[in-house]
Amino acid sequence: MGFWSTRTVAGRLGVAGFMRDTAPSATRASATTQSARTVVPLVDVARTDEVAETPNEENAPDAETMTDGSVPLPPPELPASAAPPGARFVAAVSMITVSWLVMIVVLVMATVRIQRWEVAPGEAMPVSPRLSFEMAEGKESDPPQRYPSGNSIRFVTAFGGQLSALDAVLGWLDPHVQVDTFEEHFGERTPASSRQLGFQSMFGAKQVAEYVAMKRLGLEASFTDGAVVVNELVCGNQPAPESACRVLEVGDTLVQFDGKDTPTLDDLSAHMKGRTVGEKVELTVVPHGKEPDDSSARESRTVVLMESPDEPGRAIIGFIPADTRTVDLPFEVVISTADIGGPSAGLAFTLGLLDDLTEGNLMGKGRVAATGTMSTDEEVGAIGALRQKAVAVRDAGVTLFLVPAGQSTEEISAARAAAGPGVRIVPVATLRQALEALVANGGDPLPAP
Numbered sequence: 001m002g003f004w005s006t007r008t009v010a011g012r013l014g015v016a017g018f019m020r021d022t023a024p025s026a027t028r029a030s031a032t033t034q035s036a037r038t039v040v041p042l043v044d045v046a047r048t049d050e051v052a053e054t055p056n057e058e059n060a061p062d063a064e065t066m067t068d069g070s071v072p073l074p075p076p077e078l079p080a081s082a083a084p085p086g087a088r089f090v091a092a093v094s095m096i097t098v099s100w101l102v103m104i105v106v107l108v109m110a111t112v113r114i115q116r117w118e119v120a121p122g123e124a125m126p127v128s129p130r131l132s133f134e135m136a137e138g139k140e141s142d143p144p145q146r147y148p149s150g151n152s153i154r155f156v157t158a159f160g161g162q163l164s165a166l167d168a169v170l171g172w173l174d175p176h177v178q179v180d181t182f183e184e185h186f187g188e189r190t191p192a193s194s195r196q197l198g199f200q201s202m203f204g205a206k207q208v209a210e211y212v213a214m215k216r217l218g219l220e221a222s223f224t225d226g227a228v229v230v231n232e233l234v235c236g237n238q239p240a241p242e243s244a245c246r247v248l249e250v251g252d253t254l255v256q257f258d259g260k261d262t263p264t265l266d267d268l269s270a271h272m273k274g275r276t277v278g279e280k281v282e283l284t285v286v287p288h289g290k291e292p293d294d295s296s297a298r299e300s301r302t303v304v305l306m307e308s309p310d311e312p313g314r315a316i317i318g319f320i321p322a323d324t325r326t327v328d329l330p331f332e333v334v335i336s337t338a339d340i341g342g343p344s345a346g347l348a349f350t351l352g353l354l355d356d357l358t359e360g361n362l363m364g365k366g367r368v369a370a371t372g373t374m375s376t377d378e379e380v381g382a383i384g385a386l387r388q389k390a391v392a393v394r395d396a397g398v399t400l401f402l403v404p405a406g407q408s409t410e411e412i413s414a415a416r417a418a419a420g421p422g423v424r425i426v427p428v429a430t431l432r433q434a435l436e437a438l439v440a441n442g443g444d445p446l447p448a449p
Helices: 042-052 085-111 165-173 182-186 191-216 265-272 346-356 386-395 409-419 431-440
Strands: 113-126 131-135 154-159 162-164 178-180 222-224 228-233 253-257 280-286 299-304 319-321 326-328 331-335 368-370 400-404 424-428
Touching: 085 162, 085 165, 113 165, 113 182, 113 386, 131 346, 154 346, 154 386, 162 165, 165 178, 178 182, 191 222, 191 228, 191 326, 191 331, 191 346, 228 265, 253 265, 346 368, 346 431, 386 400, 386 409, 400 409, 400 431, 409 424, 424 431
Parallel strands: 154 368, 368 400, 400 424
Antiparallel strands: 113 154, 113 162, 113 178, 131 331, 222 326, 228 253, 228 319, 253 280, 280 299
16 A cells, blocks of 8 residues: 655645835925916925014015015825825735735644545655665574665655645645545544554565565575464444454454464464354454563454355455564565555565665666565555556656556556656566566566576
8 A cells, every 4th residue: 555644734835925015106296386486495485484573674584585476385285096094004904814814724724634534646765775684583694795786676655644624625636636535545444453454564565575585586485474463354234243343453463262272374264164154253362552472461252253255155254364474584684664554565675675685787777666566476466546656656757667467457547647758657467577577678687596
């Protein structure tokens, strides 16, 4: 699935400031004059009036300064269209109020989470920097020599977090973002169980990738079975109250079946032989988040066996187990994925390990990305959010994108349209086909083991 943490809306918001122009505008004043009149400055008029209050000979105004025809300038006329100061103040206050209201609405929409989740383009990230090889505990083999090419295969993610109201609006406007309801996004699972499923799937994908890559290189590799962990529940249209769908939770570890220990899936399968549909069994489980070896954490659950939807008449408990196998290698391989979940990076991890442990450049020219699950028999499986991942590889400058051949025709067509002409999308069904596509891209052939 390749989902990880949701986006922030910090890069989407802009705040507009409002200003009122305070530059003075010029007003026109006209004076009507006659030939016998002289225009006198206001300051001279004031002086003349002051002198007139004390009419004596000594302070008598000069005849050239004060004449019968002298008149003051008329007051400047306001333009007919100019609004009174009070109206301009009201308009400015209204604009500022509206701008603050818009800002508050946007901020509230950006912070309030709603019942909508996204499937959005994520990132295309190189595999090689996430690989490390160490000496395994109890083993004498040294870590293998690495041959980093500088052109590592990239695995691709998609975002899948809960949205704010603003994110949801922007998502609906974005043709490459899928906005889901709770049921569309999680189905019968809870957000916590879905997250657990993603992490468990990523763990399994890394283990299988290590196994397949080392086998291809002729190195020793084997699996050790792990505990029986609920990965997904099988629910019919109307699950019974005591069905596994109602009684168990994703992440639960089954440690006993009718009082008999079930350390591995093979042990559980052996205890299920001869059971019938509708039979009640007692399961001892350890809830997710608690240590399976902690006896105090064990809980008893009564489950009614259901009929297999694929094999009529065969009784099943009603869950799909997680792949908890761990690979046993001559050395320790670490693939750092932090909080990224899902099995879709299996093909990319396998190719990344093969490239890092062999000389030459396996990828060829340009940037290469891959998505798809990987099985122990080297088959590539279908994944989700292909269109969103196509946008991510386009944005990362990828030129060749290997995708599962098991995707529908519509999904591959939509991915090609989203990626654009700069990205060549090649469907592959097996690891062998993926390696052939890389050779056609100018990559070095994988050396014989």
